[in-house]
Amino acid sequence: MGTKTVDETGLKTDEDKTDEATGATEAPGTDEKAVTGTPDGADATNADAEDAAADDLARGAAGTEGPTGVGQGAGAVVSAGLGIVSLTGSWVGTVASAREAVFGQLETTQSSNVQTMLEKGYGDAWQATALWGGVFALVALIVGVVVLVRPAFGAPGKPQAAWIKSVSWAGVALGVIGLILAVLKYTDVMLAVPSAG
Secondary structure (H helix, E strand, C coil): CCCCCCCCCCCCCHHHHHHHHHCCCCCCCCCHHHHHCHHHHHHHHHHHHHHHHHHHHHHHHHHHCCCCCHHHHHHHHHHHHHHHHHHHCCHHHHHHHHHHHHHHHHHCCCCCCHHHHHHHHHHHHHHHHHHHHHHHHHHHHHHHHHHHHHHHHCCCCCCCCHHHHHHHHHHHHHHHHHHHHHHHHHCCCCCCCCCCC
């Protein structure tokens, strides 16, 4: 409908008027894509969607990289294991007991009375065993308590797994029992050295 006429005076031609009516005027130096906004706008929308997806992926990866509880679980198992060792005995306690027995034999002579021989040969060895059992029990108790209170100082929003709590409480209980037994054995309240008289 519009005619193609070249107007050097700057007056609007019929074609310019028709384009204005449809709203698709073209500025000098711009291409049709920029004027309509569809192809470049679609590219911008796609780029924004890709950026948002990348941000969501990064946030999700950061959320999964938080505390996993592996250290707490390992601590709970170590606590329970040390508690069992404190009750059943350890290689360190056996070696310490044998060492004290040898020292006791070296310190006694043929002229020593029986009670002294019992004290030096067996009493010190039993006390060494009780001492090492108490050390293992104390370490089990401390590790168990640390595992139980760890969530309060780490990530308070993330609950601790139930099995970690259970094993930690078992370690604490075994540590307390082992510590009590070690003190009773060391002080000769329980399993004292027999008297020769």
